[in-house]
Amino acid sequence: MACRTEAEPSRRPLDALACTSTEECPTAPTGSHSVCMVSDFFYPNMGGVESHIYQLSQCLIERGHKVIIITHAYGNRKGVRYLTNGLKVYYLPLKVMYNQSTATTLFHSLPLLRYIFVRERISIIHAHSSFSAMAHDALFHGKTMGLQTVFTDHSLFGFADVSSVLTNKLLTVSLCDTNHIICVSYTSKENTVLRAALNPEIVSVIPNAVDPTDFTPDPRQRKKDMVTIVVISRLVYRKGTDLLCGIIPELCLKYPDLNFIIGGEGPKRIILEEVRERYQLHDRVRLLGALEHKDVRNVLVQGHIFLNTSLTEAFCMAIVEAASCGLQVVSTRVGGIPEVLPESLIILCEPSVKSLCQGLEKAIAQLKSGELPTPEKIHGVVKTFYTWRNVAERTEKVYDRVIGEAVLSIDQRLDRLMSHCGSVTGCIFALLAVFNILFLIFLRWITPDSLIDVAVDASGPLSSWPLPQCSPRDKMNPHSNEDSET
């Protein structure tokens, strides 16, 4: 990708404006896709899914694709915003119901989503996270509109309790006619294929990545005469905070030079505080509360050992980040964790207090005897494992494959729904799909596609934005930097 000349930076948006308004607008060259990422979870909310979407989009833009993101409004942040390199984010004013997930009626979001898909000339809809109602809505509408759909699953579910039975049913419905599904680990793929009764051939595994330049080791931050164990996770049941509460007193009693640093917030924080109170460990167990992502590295480098107590995990980003900072990782053997790091960098234990204590003792013994490799060495190994560029390359292959496939026609789709999702659910959702199609026809009659202004591309081959890393000064362009309000 060559940089454009910088002759008249202020004029460029104008030329692009002119191009989209006329008929002979150049079409995008083949091989580049217009991708729309949809998820309820995006910045300013923090988490794994959010950073996954952001990093993947950035790398796809770098590879010359057009990417936009659709999410719901966060507080006052609504309308259209631009992030680095012309990544356009739509914050739609939809009501948030529970846990930052929007309420779904399956229909109310169609007018806005359809308007955006048409104006941005989207060809692939990439939905993220099975917890996100908006992602499922977008898949449903995308299929109605005849667009290619891709779904990335970021989490594991059970099969036994009522809530997972229901979510699994919904997932079956949502994924049975989706073109391609991406999972973050083989365990997650197995889980998703079983839950949603999918054909495994349309499920790919693309792991998450970390930015190795963000997570560099710094052994000087460590205390020489102490052993520090770092735990960074949300303090919730799924992350095994209860196990942590059992481990802390046992190990603190055994090793007088042991310290704990615990980052994260959640409903289980109270029991950690109780444990600290009961065993008088205020000077040895530090609770940091919620951490911003940029602070995570500074906390990690203070420790020698990283402990992960998750009870279920599709792909654990935290242990890769910790290993990248040069820490010895001790983790539970659940979900996709065994796939993430090679044996030499991780000590795997059963999810019980006893087993985890043994694992930690082993790590402490190794540390004291100096058997552990140096942090720099660990960093050097880990940084080659998971990079976003690699993730983007593999995702691109999925897109290339998907774009060649035929979208199911209406009758095929109804057939598929009724044959794959059980007779009752299948019929209900087939009926809803028919309603959705009728609603779309009504919307097309009210506002025909020809009345929708084609948006000016901010990324992709026809971008009016300076290409990545070309000139930081063009980011000050008034076109792009204004936040729009509704």
Place this chain on the structure above:
Amino acid sequence: MEDERVFSDICGGRLALQRRHYSPSCREFCLSCPRLSLRSLTAVTCSVWLAAYALFTLFENSVILSAAIFITLLGLLGYLHFVKIDQETLLIIDSLGIQLTSSYASGKESTTFIEMGKVKDIIINEAIYMQKVIYYLCILLKDPLEPHGISQVVPVFQNAKPRLDCLIEVYRSCQEILAHRKATSTSP
């Protein structure tokens, strides 16, 4: 110099854009919507009266009928005076400022004037409006306390809501004037 071009608004309605170039430093853009059509007026009146007549046959009270007449008359007056905007004008003079005028169907006019000293820039922006994502033209005002900040965003042609091609037309002309102003103010 004056010319007129026809554009459409975001709902597909017809809009006429008149451009008057008085001098290189002074231009006027006038967007006019179609006037209130007899057909829609008749349709609304008829439906109100039919509803009133239905109620009248139900309750047999003639107050309903007279109320319907008053409602239509007052409604029409209010609509023409406060709601229906026939024309929106943007007058830009580079040494003075920008004047925004909207004239209602009744003849009432409301005018806003923005001094050139306060204007930071004129841009096209995107917003979510009802169930649509639209482009609109707006004027950015300088923050008096902070030279690089923006204190306020004033949308232009709020009622007509023209489509992007029309906005680009106006945007270009305005930018030419702003550029002209910058050129003349920097070279004394």
